[in-house]
Amino acid sequence: MIKGLYEVHLPVEDLERSVEFYERIGLELAHQGRGLTFFWIEKGKSWLGLWETEQVNVPYHPSLRHIAFQVELEDIKRAKQWLADKGIEVREAFGFAPTGPVVLPNRPHAHAAIYFEDPDGNSLEFICPIELDTSPLTQMIYLEEWEKS
Structure with missing residues (x-):
């Protein structure tokens, strides 16, 4: 039934800095909006959503x-x-x-x-x-x- 990853979302503190980072590791920009950006992980199949927020420094859990x-x-x-x-x-x-x-x-x-x-x-x-x-x-x-x- 499950064929792969469709989407994942992460909180980021500085959206511009994070966009530069994910472009550096090879992800392609899919969409930018106010306070959010989406990158293709696999174009047309899966993406990463980055959401700018002040609540990034919450306890980490994988x-x-x-x-x-x-x-x-x-x-x-x-x-x-x-x-x-x-x-x-x-x-x-x-x-x-x-x-x-x-x-x-x-x-x-x-x-x-x-x-x-x-x-x-x-x-x-x-x-x-x-x-x-x-x-x-x-x-x-x-x-x-x-x-x-």
Whole structure:
């Protein structure tokens, strides 16, 4: 029934700053209005709504302020440098230092992911499904380690 992400909305403190950030990571502007902007995540299929508000600094919880953008395996391998080239730092996740993507052992597939934040502290993720071979993966490891095993 569910085919993908349709829309997600985030609060932002400075809409102009946030528009610049999301354009920097490659999203295409879909609509601008007073105090809000929409970007295509996948043109014609899914979008991100940014809403300017003074109530950005509410307690963070990933169920309210998190977006995962699906990427290809080759892209996630170079994501840390790609983000750095745009002045964006990756962040620690699940106790893993921000040195590169981590593999999340979700059965029957695993996912490689890397995490960063937008200017308002909203949690962003690049994620890529990966196929597990016959070796079981029971804990998270760095993608680089997973590829060597």
